[in-house]
Amino acid sequence: DAKTTQPNSMESNEEEPVHLPCNHSTISGTDYIHWYRQLPSQGPEYVIHGLTSNVNNRMASLAIAEDRKSSTLILHRATLRDAAVYYCILRDLTGDYKLSFGAGTTVTVRA
Amino acid sequence: DAGVTQSPTHLIKTRGQHVTLRCSPISGHKSVSWYQQVLGQGPQFIFQYYEKEERGRGNFPDRFSARQFPNYSSELNVNALLLGDSALYLCASSRMARYEQYFGPGTRLTVT
Numbered sequence: 001d002a003k004t005t006q007p008n009s010m011e012s013n014e015e016e017p018v019h020l021p022c023n024h025s026t027i028s029g030t031d032y033i034h035w036y037r038q039l040p041s042q043g044p045e046y047v048i049h050g051l052t053s054n055v056n057n058r059m060a061s062l063a064i065a066e067d068r069k070s071s072t073l074i075l076h077r078a079t080l081r082d083a084a085v086y087y088c089i090l091r092d093l094t095g096d097y098k099l100s101f102g103a104g105t106t107v108t109v110r111a
Numbered sequence: 112d113a114g115v116t117q118s119p120t121h122l123i124k125t126r127g128q129h130v131t132l133r134c135s136p137i138s139g140h141k142s143v144s145w146y147q148q149v150l151g152q153g154p155q156f157i158f159q160y161y162e163k164e165e166r167g168r169g170n171f172p173d174r175f176s177a178r179q180f181p182n183y184s185s186e187l188n189v190n191a192l193l194l195g196d197s198a199l200y201l202c203a204s205s206r207m208a209r210y211e212q213y214f215g216p217g218t219r220l221t222v223t
Contacts, residue, residue, distance in 0.1 A: 034211070
């Protein structure tokens with residue numbers, strides 16, 4: 001499985017943007033970049049995914065580097081509810097469809 | 112719409128026993144995946160089923176088995192329980208195998 005590298009933790013203030021980096025230098029051409037998050041005492045929750053172009057949805061934006069070796073998840077205005085573990089996952093949609101979770105980034109939001 | 116449901120929420124078993132965990136996917140979803148999450152770690156993939164057939168298996172011993180029923184619900188079975196099987200077991204469903212997965216709240220299994 002292609003690996004991703006994320007910081008262990010990040011802190012943010014409420015209503016400020018949060019930029020979560022992810023490095024994936026061994027990404028292959030068929031790997032999609034997925035982000036999931038897991039709030040305390042809940043199952044993981046799908047956030048966003050992309051292949052080459054930047055993507056936006058109601059939850060977040062995903063900025064993908066031109067060489068695809070890194071990406072950044074952007075939460076535009078953090079709320080206390082955004083405190084969670086965020087996982088960056090590479091998913092090859094031509095092979096099996098499993099999600100390979102790493103340790104993720106623990107995001108703390110200060111009021 | 113109802114999300115993914117799992118039962119039971121919690122259970123306690125003794126070493127050597129057998130356990131069955133159940134999962135009902137979101138209506139219209141045909142794929143179910145199972146994950147094990149040990150405290151402090153990310154979820155680890157166990158199985159994926161699509162249209163009642165196994166489509167993927169993670170690095171787990173043969174004590175772990177699963178099946179998917181005609182209504183797309185699924186069971187995860189674990190035989191000869193070990194202390195190390197204590198974990199949160201998560202079920203996820205997706206419309207098709209390659210689509211984004213939606214997770215249930217999990218079943219917390221404690222083996223004593």
